[in-house]
Amino acid sequence: MATMNIAIEIGTSHTSVYLESAGVVLREPTAVAYVGDGDNKSVVAVGERAMSMMGKTPDKTTVVCPVVDGYIVDVDACKAMMSEYIKRILPVSYIFFPKIKAILVTPTGLTVDERKVYEDVVLQAGVAEVTLVDNVIATALGFDLPIASPAGGFVVNIGGGITEIALISVCGIISGCSVNVGGSMMDRALMDYLVGKYGLKVGGLTARRIREEIGTLYNNDVSYLEVKGININTLTPSTQCVYAEDTCAALLPYYARIADAIQxxxxxxxxxxxxxxxxxxxxxxxxxxxxxxxxxxLGEILEIPVTVAEEPELVSVLGAGKLIGNKDLIKQIRSQQ
Ligand SMILES: Nc1ncnc2c1ncn2[C@@H]1O[C@H](COP(=O)(O)OP(=O)(O)OP(=O)(O)O)[C@@H](O)[C@H]1O
Ligand SMILES: [Mg+2]
Incomplete structure (x- = not known):
């Protein structure tokens, strides 16, 4: 039977799949749309399509984001989403379902029961064998840091739900922490800021778009974006120019909190x-x-060199991909978990 080796990250915001010898073959929002309820639920869309339905569905359709603040909270939705993603990465023509072996990135420091939840999600989605790796270890591998050596690396991963920080040495974590600062919290902060400054209420997806398109930590950036929302005084639809400096004012405190946690x-x-x-x-x-x-x-606050990856959102899944076929390193990492 053919074997497929993959690496997976099921993040708060996005789910990514790396396929051996092919690279990252799937990156889609961690989202599921379904109709019905209880035992009568059936999935109508996942990923990008499900996200595009957010806030626009009829009564009987629900869009859920099954991972919140870094952790799986809706196991069934997550399984349904992963089954669909596994189907999507299968070769176009296959006679037998291949044996799929996966390295799965998980939030750092899960309990035994939590690890079981993550394992079950991918096993029931069609994966035959799964090896879990902490996000911070995957991040260090993604940067090609020598994790097996003493003082292998100091890493931070600022995701959609959480920020994970760790000093890694000899395949284990010497010190580290997770803080619940991530994209979702920053979106809420930006939404509050726009209500306070312009009396404009925008949805979470709009806040995210503003953050991604003109978000900055430089207070002299003059870019702007026209966005639609609701004027909270008149309760009527309203269009407003939002400036990059607004994002700086709203988001800087969150990056300062991350710097504090790193410190x-x-x-x-x-x-x-x-x-x-x-x-x-x-x-x-x-x-x-x-x-x-x-x-x-971060450099100014911490006074140490700061290296940001070119494609930071892919570092974890690419790092996990580097473990494929590397039994010795997996063994060393496991012995420290
Ligand atoms: N250009 C950008 N500027 C600022 N933030 C961005 C940009 N592009 C993407 N992001 C943010 O990155 C986050 C997604 O990153 P990532 O894929 O690393 O998170 P995740 O793995 O889904 O979450 P987590 O690891 O916390 O569970 C989203 O909040 C998104 O808004
Ligand atoms: Mg992540």
Whole structure:
């Protein structure tokens, strides 16, 4: 039977699948639309199509985001979504369903029961064998950091739901933490900011679009975007110019919180590793690291070198992909989990 080796990340915002020898073959929103309820639910769309239905569905159709703040909260929806994604990556013509082996990125430091939830989701979606890897380890691998050596690397992943921070040495985590700052919280902050400044209420998807299109941590950026929302005073539809400097004002405090959390982890760094951390600095991944100015802001607060990946949203899944076929490294990582 043919074997397919893949790596998967089921993130709060996006789910990505890497296929051996092909690269990232799927990246879609972590979203499911279904009709009915209870045992009579049936999936009508997943990913991009499900997201496009958000807020526009008739009564009997519901769109859910099954991962919240980094963790799977709707197991059934997640399984349904993953089954569909596994079908999509199968070769166009196959006689027998291939044996699929997956490396699955999970939030760092899950309990045994939580790990079982993640395993079950992919096993029931058609994967035959699964190996779990902590997001911070996958992030370090994505940066090609020498995780098996002493002081292998200091990494941060700022995702759609959570930010994970860890100092990694000899395949394990020396110190680290997760904070629930991510894209979703930043969208809410931006929504509140626009209500306060312009009396404009926008939806979460609009807030995300503003963040992704003109979001910045530079306070001298003059770009702007016209957005539609509701004027909260007149309760009528309204169009408003939102400026990049608005995003800076609303979002900077969240990146400062991330910097504080990173500082907290560096403070716990054993003296033996301190000089190596000061020298190589911190490696930053996750989609929210795409905002212009992140390197500057973190660098100024932390006073250590900051390296942001070119495609930060793909670092974890690419890192997990590097474990495919690498039994020795998997064994070393497992022995530290
Ligand atoms: N250009 C951009 N500027 C700012 N943020 C961006 C940009 N592009 C994408 N993002 C944000 O990146 C986030 C998605 O990143 P990523 O795929 O790393 O998260 P995730 O893996 O789904 O979430 P998590 O790991 O927290 O569960 C979204 O919140 C998205 O809005
Ligand atoms: Mg992620």
């Amino acid at each position: 907290g982890v560096t403070n716990l760094c054993p003296p033996e590793l301190s000089s190596s951390v000061q020298g190589s600095g911190v490696f930053v991944a996750g989609g929210c690291a795409k905002i212009p100015g992140v390197e500057k802001v």
